[in-house]
Amino acid sequence: MKMSEAEKIAYRRDARRGIDDECLQGGLQRIQNHFGKGAMRYWGEMADDGLRDRVKHSRMETLENLDVVLAMLADNIEEAGGHVYYARTAEDATDYCRRVAKKNEVSSVIKGKSMISAEIGLDAALEAEGIAVTETDLGEFVIQLAEDKPSHIIAPCIHLDRQRIGRLFQEKLDIPYSDEPPVLTQAARRALRKIMLEADMGITGCNFAVAETGKISLVSNEGNIRMSTTMPRIHLALMGIERTAATMSDHQGMLQLLTRGATLQKLSTYVSFVGGPRRPGDPDGPEEFHLVMIDNGRSRILADQEFREVLACIRCGACLNICPVYGKIGGHAYNSPYPGPIGAVVSPLLFGINRYADLCKGESLCGACLDVCPVKIDLPRLLLALRRKLAYGDPAWQTRKHKRTEAMVFRLWRALIASGPLYRLALRCAGILQKPFISETGMIKKMAGPASAWTRDRDLPPLASEPFSGRWKKKYRQAAAKGPSEVDNG
Amino acid sequence: MHTKVTLFVQCLVDSIYPRVGEAMVEVLRRLKVPLEYPADQTCCGQPAFNAGYTREARAAARRFVRIFESAEAIVCPSGSCVQMVRHHYPELFVDESIDYRMRVKAVGNRCYEFSEYLTEVLGVVNIGASFPAKVTYHDSCHLLRGLGIGEQPRKLLRHVEGLQLVEMDDSDVCCGFGGTFSVNYPEISTAMVDAKIDNIVATGADYVTGCDVSCLMNIEGRLSRRNLGVKVIHIAEILASRGGHEDE
Secondary structure, three states: OOOOOOOOOOHHHHHHHHHHOHHHHHHHHHHHHHHHHHHHHHHHHOOOOOHHHHHHHHHHHHHHOHHHHHHHHHHHHHHOOOEEEEEOOHHHHHHHHHHHHHHOOOOEEEEOOOHHHHHHOHHHHHHOOOOEEEEOOHHHHHHHHOOOOOOOOOOOOOOOOHHHHHHHHHHHOOOOOOOOHHHHHHHHHHHHHHHHHHOOEEEEOOOEEEOOOOEEEEEEOOOHHHHHHHOOOEEEEEEEOOOEEOOHHHHHHHHHHHHHHHHOOOOOOEEEEEOOOOOOOOOOOOOEEEEEEEOOOHHHHHHOOOOHHHHHOOOOOHHHHHOOOHHHHOOHHHOOOOOHHHHHHHHHHHHOOOOOHHHHHOOOOOOHHHHHOOOOOOHHHHHHHHHHHHHHOEHHHOEOOOOHHHHHHHHHHHHHHOOHHHHHHHHHHHHHHOHHHEOOOOOEOOOOHHHHHOOOOOOEOOOOOOOHHHHHHHHHHHHHHHOHHHHOOO | OOOOEEEOOOHHHHHOOHHHHHHHHHHHHHOOOOEEOOOOOOOOOHHHHHOOOHHHHHHHHHHHHHHHOOOOEEEEOOHHHHHHHHHHHHHHOOOOOHHHHHHHHHHHHOEEEHHHHHHHHOOOOOOOOEEEEEEEEOOOHHHHHHHOOOHHHHHHHHOOEEEEEOOOOOOOOOOOOOOHHHHHOHHHHHHHHHHHHHHHHHOOOOEEEEOOHHHHHHHHHHHHHOOOOOEEEEHHHHHHOOOOOOOO
16 A cells, blocks of 8 residues: 555545444444543543653654654664664665565564554565565454455554454454454464464564664554564564654653553553564574664655644554544545544645645544644644645645635635625625525525535525624614613613 | 723624624623724634635734724634634734734734633623523534633523523534535535534433534534424523523
8 A cells, every 4th residue: 555646535435435334433433432532531630741741842852853863773773783774765665674574585474563564565565575474463463354454543443343353254264253352362363373483574663762772662462562573583673763762761751641642551561672683692582673764754744844743743543532533434534554633644744735635624623633642733733734735835845736716715705805895795795696595494405516515414594684794883883882881771 | 891892793693693793792781891893894814724725814814903903802702713813813924023923912812702701801600691491512622622611601501590501422522514624525524513413412402502603503504404403592692681582
C-alpha cells in the first residue's frame, strides 16, 4: 500500500461503507465509550496535571534540535555495535531493508506492529524478493490472515468481531470454529510460535528512540516484541525521525502518556529497550541490529513552523477514540496507515494535500481531538491550515487550488457581506426565491444545486419573512434609544 | 446602571431565526440593559474561516472590528461566532501592526456569548422565566471547548420555573453540523446528527435547547425529516418566556 500521488482517495465512498457496517459500528462504539471517554476522564483527574504540558514542551524542544538529537542517537547505537541508516524516502528505506535481508540470506521475517512499515510499503517489497513476512501482533496477524488493512492505530482489527475472526481462523488456521477469545488466542499463539522460532529476521517499529542511551523502546501487551527482537539473527527497527526522545527523563513522560492515552494503562505489560547486537555473555539477542531512521517527508513538516507541532505526536490513538467522525466512518475511509484526526493532518502532509483533500475537509472541527491529545496537539488549527492551502494553493507544498466553484462562492460571499444594504437585498431575493420550495410543514424539503446536499437527509427552516434587522428597526430601536427605565414594559 | 450592550446578531439568527434575536432583546430589556444594534452588521466571517478562506474571513473581520470597535460590551446569541471573534480574529491579523492587533484583541475581549454575559458579567441566573416543559441541553462544540461554557447555560435553565432539565448521553459530542462540512460530507454529517438525535429522544424531553442556532438548525432539520416530535428552541427563547409557552 505504498503511497503515490496518483488518484484522489475515495473518502466519501469508504465513509459510507463504514457507516453501513454494523460490525464496525459496534467496535467503534465500544472503543470510544471505553478508551476515549476514559482518557478524557483521566486527564481531568490525574494528580500530576502539569505532565502533559511538560511532555509537550520537551517534544517541541527535541524537534527544534532534531538534527543534534538524531546524531547523538546514531552515535550511541553505533558505539554499541548497531548499524544506523538514514532513509530519505520510502524507496530508500525499503531498499535498505531488502539489502540487509539479502545479505543475510533471510527467508522468513517476523514483524512487530509498525505503522511506518505500512507507510513505506515494506511487506510487499520483501515479499517480492520471495521472503515470507509474518505479523506477530495479534491484531495485525488477524489483519494479515484476512488480507485486510488495519483500521485503528492501536487496535488494528477493531472493525472485526470475534465471530468473523473465528470464521477466519477456521478457514486459515484449519481449526474447528470457535468465537471464544482464549481459544482463538491460543490458536494464533500456536501458529505464530512455530514461525517465530524459525525466523531469520525480526522487523519492528519503534515507539520512541532515546538519544541519550541509544536505546529504542517498544511497548507491547502480548510479549511478541520480545520474541521478535531477541530470537532472530537480525533485528531491524524502523523509526520516523520524529519519534525521538532526547533523554530518558523525557522518555519517561512520553511513555506514561502513551499507555494512558492509548489503553488507559498505567504501564503496558512489556516495555523493551533494545539497541544493539548481542554482547559477549548475553544469553540472547540478535547478531546484528539495524536502525532505519525514515524521513519520507518529515523534514519538510519539521521545517514548516505552522505544521511542526504535528510531529510531537506520540501515536497513542486517543484522538481516534474520541473523534465523532472517526467514530462513525472507521479507519478504512482515511485510506492511510494513519487514520482518525491525527491521520487527517499527517496523511495530507506526507502523501499529498490535494490527494488527501477530503481528509483536510472531512471533519467538523469539534475540537475533541485537541482536548484528548496527551500532548495537546492543536489538530483543528492544523486542519484549518491545510484547508487554507487548498483554498489558495501553495507551490511550497505543491498544492493546487482545490475547488474553483467553492472559491468563487466565497468571493461572492465576501462581496455580499461587505455591504449591509447589499446583504439585505440578497436576503430579500433569496426569501422570494425560496417560496416554491417551502412545504406544507413550513420546512424546505428539497433544494437545488449544491444546497441539495443539505436536504438529502435534512429539512431546512426557511428564511424568515422579516429578518431581525427589520424587526429591530420597527419594534425596538426607538424604545432602546430612550433608555432602560422606559423600555421595561415586559 | 448597566453597561450598554451592543447586539451582535449572528447571520443565521438574523435571517432564519430572528425570534431568537428578539428573545435576547426581551431578556436584556427585562434586566434593564440599554441596547443598541448596529444595522450595518452582516457576518463575522466564520463560514469562510472554517473552510480555509482566510482572506475572505479577514475582510469580514476587518469590517466587524470597524463596526463594533466603539462598543462597550458585545453580546451574541452564538458561541461559535464569539469564539471566532475572540480567538480566531487575533490569528487572522498576525501580520498586522501591533496597534491593530491590540485593537482586534480588545474587541474580542469585549465580546460575550449570551448565557456567559448573563451569568458572568451581569451575575444573573434567575431571569424570572417560566417554561413548564422537559428540556435537554446540547453542548455546542465551540461554545464548550472553545469558550469553556457548559455550566452557565445549565445554571440559567435550572432557574427557569417549571423547567425540568434532563441530561442526554454524550451532550458534548458534535451534532455533525460543522459548517460546509455538513454540505460537503452529508452522509457523515447525517450519521453524526442521528446519533445526537437518538440521545435526545432517549431522554423523553419535549425540547432540545442550546446556545447556537447552527447546531440547532442541523438537529431541527433532521428531527423534521425523521418526523420526530421533539421541538428545538434556543436558550434565549426559553429565558424570554413567561408562563405557558406558546407553540408556534
